[in-house]
Amino acid sequence: MIIRSNYARIGVVALTCVLILALSLFIQAISAEVSFSIRSDQYVFPPSEFEGTKEYPDILVMENEYLAIQLLPNRGITLWKLKSKLTDTEYLYSNPSPLPYFDELAKAYYIEFGGYYPLYPWNKRDNQPYMVKYEVLEKSAEKVLVYMYGEDIEEGAKIEEWISFEEKSAKIDVKMKITNLSGKKLSVKFGDRLVLGVPSEDIYLKIPADKVRIITSKGDWMGSEGEVKPWPQEWALWRNFKEHGAASLNVKNPYIAIINEQANEILVKVWKPVEKLKEVIIRSWGVSYEDAYFESPVIYLQTVSPGIELEPEGSFEFETSFFVAKGLTNFSTVSEYGVGLIELRKKNYTVGEEVSLNIKLATAALEKNVKAKISIFDYSGNFIKEVAEELLGETSPNKPLSKSISFKVNDIDPGNYILQVKVVSDRGELLTMQEELVFLHRPFALNILPILVTLSIVIALIIVIVLLIRRKKK
Missing domain, CATH: 2.60.40.2550 (Immunoglobulin-like)
Known part of the structure; x- marks a missing residue:
């Protein structure tokens, strides 16, 4: 009876272990999949009275084992939130109820919802990204593909965006297309803006450039306007960003890496075509972020193109990707x-x-x-x-x-x-x-080298000895 009882206990323990393992594998499989949902329960300040602007807009939520992201099409924001689940770090600044501030560079009032968004087409009336509509083109456990689109009637420019997010990936792919529907030649100055939150003072910007040109800085703490300095500067580490300032760099390779030393993690943005977008603009208010009514520290990272000429029905395409990775903050490629x-x-x-x-x-x-x-x-x-x-x-x-x-x-x-x-x-x-x-x-050249060195030393010693002997004879 005792033996049977022991066997029964062993069987129960073994069955429990198998069930725990199966449950663990099931949870891992589920977490690796892409989840997608739409919520409209959060108030987001309406910056305009344009038709279609909603106080409770649709927020598209996507998540897998590595990332949790949100899209806010009704405010023209491609990515509103980007959270690394590897380190529980939110990398994008976001604010649903921002206060207006006067932007000295743009000479206009502005409110910042945060996130990542294109700078063209631009709602000049409200100084905001253009509101877009959306469609979910693909929704499965393996992949979610969202299509966003809108049109600037005044400019005659149409914008289309495709946002792709897959399982087992810490990457978001974004493709943008600008099409000229104006019926005439259109000059486009395309760009995009990443409103980076500052999760720690040790955030470091790694940008492949040799020089940086100062655009402006409070009290010239970065240098005088137009001054060119070597890159990187000490303020590439955010803790050294003293006051408001902005600077421009021409990149050799199309990427920006945000190194989070405290979390041992990186956020990387890469893009193409590089020949059209070589200029990167860095802007921050440093510790004085509250002067511009930000709720927490921010860094603006913008890529800007020179004028792109589009013929009627002509188009321009731009692709960018964001990804996080942990454990390698020192890299060269x-x-x-x-x-x-x-x-x-x-x-x-x-x-x-x-x-x-x-x-x-x-x-x-x-x-x-x-x-x-x-x-x-x-x-x-x-x-x-x-x-x-x-x-x-x-x-x-x-x-x-x-x-x-x-x-x-x-x-x-x-x-x-x-x-x-x-x-x-x-x-x-x-x-x-x-x-x-x-x-x-040549192998021979390397093998004979020690022999030649030794022979030279011996000859030198012989010469010294001969000279000493001659001196004694004299």
Whole structure:
């Protein structure tokens, strides 16, 4: 009886463990899916009396295991909230009942609902983004696709936006299209604005530029108007942003990275086409944010285009993505799929010598079979040969990858070369890439070098001894 009782207890414990495991897997599967809902229970101040403006507008809510985001089409706001569930950090400033303030740069009164939105077309009457309508084109556990659209009748410009959000991804993809419906040539100065909240004083802006031009700053604390300074400046770290100020940078690569050291996390914005949007404007009120009636600290991050000429029925397309990743705040390369750091231990090698490098990678989505492909190019960029390919493993927004690999470069003439390291997904997407200049020596030249050094020392000693002997004889 005792034996049967023990077996029964073991069976109950085993069954309980199986049920707990099954429940855990079920919860993980559910949380990985994309959820979508529409709520209209929050009052949002109506900035105008335009037909269709609602006091309780539809707020589109999307969520997966990594992100919780909100869209506010009735106020022309593409993304109103963007919260990382990895660190419980809200990155966008938002305020449903903002107070008006006089914007010295625009010379107009303005109210800020926050979020992320296009700067064209623009509601000049209310100094606000243009109100848009929306349709849900796709809604499933794998993906949600929202279409937003509106028209500036005065300008004759139509805006369309497609916002895509998928499961197992910490990335939001936004595509915008501006079409000229005016019947005449239209000059468009396109741009967008990210109203970044400041979750901690350690927020740091990583922007790929060499110089920054001062637009304005209170008391010239950043420098005089129009002054050009090297980038980064100390105020790239928000705690050093003393007062109101604005500055402009021309980026070499199309990205802005917001590094949250306190949470060990990054928020990255990437966009294309880069040739149309190279200027980034940074603006903040620093610790004096209450002077502009903000409820908490903010940083404006704007990308701005020069004038784009659109023929009748012509259009301009712009794509941008936002993603968060945890565990890798020191990186050198950025793509729309992630960030990476590739470290080569040295740059001089013997032909046939083992080359070692370390690869660190954090991606915007779950990537299971990440590979590294290493190739050699000549100084003119002509492909010579592929020297190695290695499986690195799995990475995700909350699990960065770090791996050291080694390989040899054989059957190649000595000289200067470009070593290219590509890290790709199992779908062939380029996750990160880095190129390094390396010099490959002849093995013989390296082996004889110690002999030559030793021989030179011996000869020098012999000469010294001979000179000493001659001096004594004299």
